[in-house]
Amino acid sequence: MLEPSLDLYGRAFDEAENLLKDLVAKSRARYALIIDLKGFVLMHARALWAPVPPSLDSFATLVASNYSANRAIAQLFGEDGFQELVQQGNQVGTFIEGLGDQALPVTVYDDSANLGRIKFITRETAAEVRRLIDEHTGDAPAFSLGEGWSGEVDSLLDSLFGKRGDS
């Protein structure tokens, strides 16, 4: 099954989400996302004033596939990958920064923001999120089926196939 390559849980997730909210507030960006290289949205924040965003899942998928193509271009020039990517449209732009091998912080802005500021704050946030990921990777809550599980499965199987021993 295709699953996100990176998960933050509990307090670490809340902290990272707060960092994104701060980024949006401080930089006057429209949206800020952290996506993984498979194209999953790991977390996102939106400015109160920003229009309803397009499908963030589609956006993340396109950005992630685009990033892989970018890496191929960088490698032609002997680079590991590009550290930064700016896509500038008439009104909307995106700034993407490499966050190790796992995740990409993506900031979407319009002409009410200053690109220099967007870059600076996104980089700062990326460094903090990187720290969080390094500290908390492997924090996944232990998977436990709970005490009642075994009995419930027995009942379900019994109802489907008849009580064992009946046949």
Added chain:
Amino acid sequence: MLEPSLDLYGRAFDEAENLLKDLVAKSRARYALIIDLKGFVLMHARALWAPVPPSLDSFATLVASNYSANRAIAQLFGEDGFQELVQQGNQVGTFIEGLGDQALPVTVYDDSANLGRIKFITRETAAEVRRLIDEHTGDAPAFSLGEGWSGEVDSLLDSLFGKRGDS
């Protein structure tokens, strides 16, 4: 057959190539290319001091496919396409500017260049190349087989199948 979507001939081609050479000299870029959206290199220039470039055909193919993905991202935000794209690596960066629907000027630079200057001069050059394309599209030299052609083909066919009338 897959063919470049855009051709400049004769004097117009020379003029465009000179514009690229000027761009490289003025901006201290390593290489400057004009590629079409199918990934063909239409023309290119290289600074005297720049290292031998990687395969420009591969580069153009990657940039063109990347550009289409970029356009999809831009359209999510209601933009026609991104006007500018900056990919910044550790040492090498690329600046790509949209040139109408047909071609992309691509400038590859390293840390000996100033990005602001690269952008400014690439934009200027793009505008001049756009003018050339608009003026000279459809200038393809008339295709003519020459006077000797018919006789040569006759001889060739004769040597392959025997002189007609012999059989």
